[in-house]
Amino acid sequence: MTRIGFIGLGSMGLPMAANLVAAGFDVRGFDMRPAAMDALGAAGGEGAGSAADAAADADALMLMVVNAAQARAALIQGGSLAALPKAAVVVLMATCPPAAAAALGAEVTASGRRFVDAPVSGGVVGARSASLTIMAAAPKADYDAVAPALAAMGSKVFHVGETPGQGATVKALNQLLCGVHLAAAAEALSLAKAMGVAPAVALEILGGSAAASWMLRDRGPRMLEDAPEVTSAVDIFVKDLGIVLEAGRDARAALPLAALAHQMFLSASGRGAGDRDDSQVIQSYDLLNRRN
Amino acid sequence: MTRIGFIGLGSMGLPMAANLVAAGFDVRGFDMRPAAMDALGAAGGEGAGSAADAAADADALMLMVVNAAQARAALIQGGSLAALPKAAVVVLMATCPPAAAAALGAEVTASGRRFVDAPVSGGVVGARSASLTIMAAAPKADYDAVAPALAAMGSKVFHVGETPGQGATVKALNQLLCGVHLAAAAEALSLAKAMGVAPAVALEILGGSAAASWMLRDRGPRMLEDAPEVTSAVDIFVKDLGIVLEAGRDARAALPLAALAHQMFLSASGRGAGDRDDSQVIQSYDLLNRRN
Numbered sequence: 001m002t003r004i005g006f007i008g009l010g011s012m013g014l015p016m017a018a019n020l021v022a023a024g025f026d027v028r029g030f031d032m033r034p035a036a037m038d039a040l041g042a043a044g045g046e047g048a049g050s051a052a053d054a055a056a057d058a059d060a061l062m063l064m065v066v067n068a069a070q071a072r073a074a075l076i077q078g079g080s081l082a083a084l085p086k087a088a089v090v091v092l093m094a095t096c097p098p099a100a101a102a103a104l105g106a107e108v109t110a111s112g113r114r115f116v117d118a119p120v121s122g123g124v125v126g127a128r129s130a131s132l133t134i135m136a137a138a139p140k141a142d143y144d145a146v147a148p149a150l151a152a153m154g155s156k157v158f159h160v161g162e163t164p165g166q167g168a169t170v171k172a173l174n175q176l177l178c179g180v181h182l183a184a185a186a187e188a189l190s191l192a193k194a195m196g197v198a199p200a201v202a203l204e205i206l207g208g209s210a211a212a213s214w215m216l217r218d219r220g221p222r223m224l225e226d227a228p229e230v231t232s233a234v235d236i237f238v239k240d241l242g243i244v245l246e247a248g249r250d251a252r253a254a255l256p257l258a259a260l261a262h263q264m265f266l267s268a269s270g271r272g273a274g275d276r277d278d279s280q281v282i283q284s285y286d287l288l289n290r291r292n
Numbered sequence: 293m294t295r296i297g298f299i300g301l302g303s304m305g306l307p308m309a310a311n312l313v314a315a316g317f318d319v320r321g322f323d324m325r326p327a328a329m330d331a332l333g334a335a336g337g338e339g340a341g342s343a344a345d346a347a348a349d350a351d352a353l354m355l356m357v358v359n360a361a362q363a364r365a366a367l368i369q370g371g372s373l374a375a376l377p378k379a380a381v382v383v384l385m386a387t388c389p390p391a392a393a394a395a396l397g398a399e400v401t402a403s404g405r406r407f408v409d410a411p412v413s414g415g416v417v418g419a420r421s422a423s424l425t426i427m428a429a430a431p432k433a434d435y436d437a438v439a440p441a442l443a444a445m446g447s448k449v450f451h452v453g454e455t456p457g458q459g460a461t462v463k464a465l466n467q468l469l470c471g472v473h474l475a476a477a478a479e480a481l482s483l484a485k486a487m488g489v490a491p492a493v494a495l496e497i498l499g500g501s502a503a504a505s506w507m508l509r510d511r512g513p514r515m516l517e518d519a520p521e522v523t524s525a526v527d528i529f530v531k532d533l534g535i536v537l538e539a540g541r542d543a544r545a546a547l548p549l550a551a552l553a554h555q556m557f558l559s560a561s562g563r564g565a566g567d568r569d570d571s572q573v574i575q576s577y578d579l580l581n582r583r584n
Contacts, residue, residue, distance in 0.1 A: 098487065121501050121502060123502070133497065133500070135497060156497070156500060158493070158496075158497050160489065160490075160493055160494075161488075161489060161493075163488075166487075166488070166489050169488075169489050170484075170494055172483075173480045173481075173484055173489070173503070174497070174498055174501055174503045176476070176479065176480050176503075177498060177504075177505070178502050180479075180549070181476065181503070181505060183549060184469055184473065184549050187468065187472075187549050188465045189465075191464075191539075191543070191545050191547065192461070192465055194543050194545045195390065195539070195543050195545075196453075196455075196458070197452065197453060197462055197465070198453070201452055201453075201462075202452075205448070205450050205452070205462055206465060206466055206469060208448060209414070209425045209448075209466055210413060210414070210415070210466070210506045210507065210510070211413070211466045211467075211469035211473070211506070212469075212505065212506045213469070213473060213504065213505035213506070214502045214503070214504045215502065216469065218502070247483075247487070248483065251483070251486050251487050252581070253482075253486045254580050257472070257475060257476050257479050257549060257552060257553070258479065260548055260549060260552055264548075288546050289544070289545045289546055
């Protein structure tokens with residue numbers, strides 16, 4: 001497996017495709033923005049004229065688009081599934097609701113191609129440094145076929161199950177915890193400010209105690225800045241916690257903490273902060289308690 | 293400062309007092325249970341006949357009782373404040389609402405003694421290994437006076453502010469995050485079970501990703517057991533999240549995630565699981581979604 005088609009060369013997809021090139025794969029990528037394909041070319045890959053063109057002759061087709069609708073559009077309307085050789089594997093890496101990933105998998109396998117549901121965690125930093133966590137679900141043989149390519153993009157690659165949709169489920173669990181931890185850090189640090197405790201002191205203590213979370217340590221310092229660098233936007237969590245709640249709805253499972261955290265991100269997005277760093281969800285608390 | 297009175301020799305207080313003895317302090321302790329004083333004696337300390345007896349001639353009086361009401365009872369009704377030398381320092385180490393810690397501090401300083409608000413985090417494990425996190429608030433000179441004794445009980449000792457109540461505030465922030473993280477881990481792992489993903493696999497992935505929290509790694513494995521060892525009980529979080537919400541109420545600050553997490557622990561306690569390991573809050577989710 002050496003020739004890879006790659007659809008979706010955004011802030012995540014471009015460095016992931018470049019890491020495949022660096023690992024020796026022959027990568028032909030497509031994106032709606034010509035500049036993204038130029039950047040792939042500069043990294044040693046090749047730009048494609050269309051989604052179908054990226055898929056022609058590929059052994060595997062990676063999809064790193066924004067959502068399940070875009071993935072389906074690239075496969076069906078964009079013609080990449082029809083253009084893909086019958087022996088090839090479609091690898092869905094975008095964050096999608098589990099039911100949508102499973103449905104897309106059914107369409108792909110009905111066409112005779114194989115399908116791996118393999119969403120990622122780790123953000124732009126992980127994409128650039130090839131240290132993504134990848135949660136792949138597929139029959140073992142299909143997973144094995146693409147495992148070397150996955151290993152070129154991530155340092156923690158897991159085969160989480162045999163059934164497409166299970167990768168998306170683990171990704172949803174991941175986003176549930178990330179989103180709740182982020183909102184909880186904001187709730188605590190906003191309270192620290194309200195009660196007259198220096199939030200930087202609180203952050204140092206909490207980050208080294210049983211109260212610690214990855215999100216608290218990573219986003220906490222940026223919560224104390226007025227206009228921090230955007231490493232991941234508020235609207236990403238509006239989307240991803242929405243997927244979590246959709247997964248819960250489909251499974252008929254109440255997820256009260258995730259639902260509440262979603263409201264705090266929606267509040268931030270609703271006042272126009274959707275493109276700000278997700279640490280700024282703290283302002284939802286500052287405003288809730290009128291201390292902004 | 294060499295002579296220390298210690299009131300409250302429970303699962304936390306006894307090993308803390310023993311660590312003071314091990315560090316060379318002369319410790320006289322009091323507890324309602326004679327067996328606890330025998331254990332202190334075996335560790336090289338001395339049992340007192342009453343709270344007042346523990347305070348007489350002491351340079352510092354540590355209070356590691358269950359709550360603010362017990363601390364006040366030991367100081368006032370128990371006569372230990374009146375028995376304490378005027379130059380001594382009262383150190384409140386129990387988890388109390390910030391306003392209650394501040395009020396107790398005002399009573400102590402009105403009597404002419406000094407007061408340090410110094411709650412701890414780290415549980416029985418931290419108490420035994422002298423690795424507690426201690427969050428002390430007091431005028432700097434008073435903090436400095438007891439710092440060597442605090443260092444005998446904790447490995448991370450912080451002077452968080454000059455005003456009694458600020459230590460209790462940081463402890464409340466700590467418990468807010470611990471309680472929410474614990475409930476969030478339960479929400480995620482219960483969903484994993486509901487959606488057919490092996491929770492042990494999910495736990496391995498989530499514990500090494502941006503979804504990680506100290507609580508997920510520590511309590512997650514016990515959430516997958518039916519009757520795990522009790523390291524900290526459900527009712528401790530019923531109490532501590534109650535203190536968090538009382539702090540929020542006094543500060544007129546809405547704390548929606550903490551309030552919701554509290555409900556999940558109350559649900560567990562209400563069905564008779566209050567003395568079970570706090571990881572069993574997962575059953576509140578299993579039952580909420582009828583999968584128990």
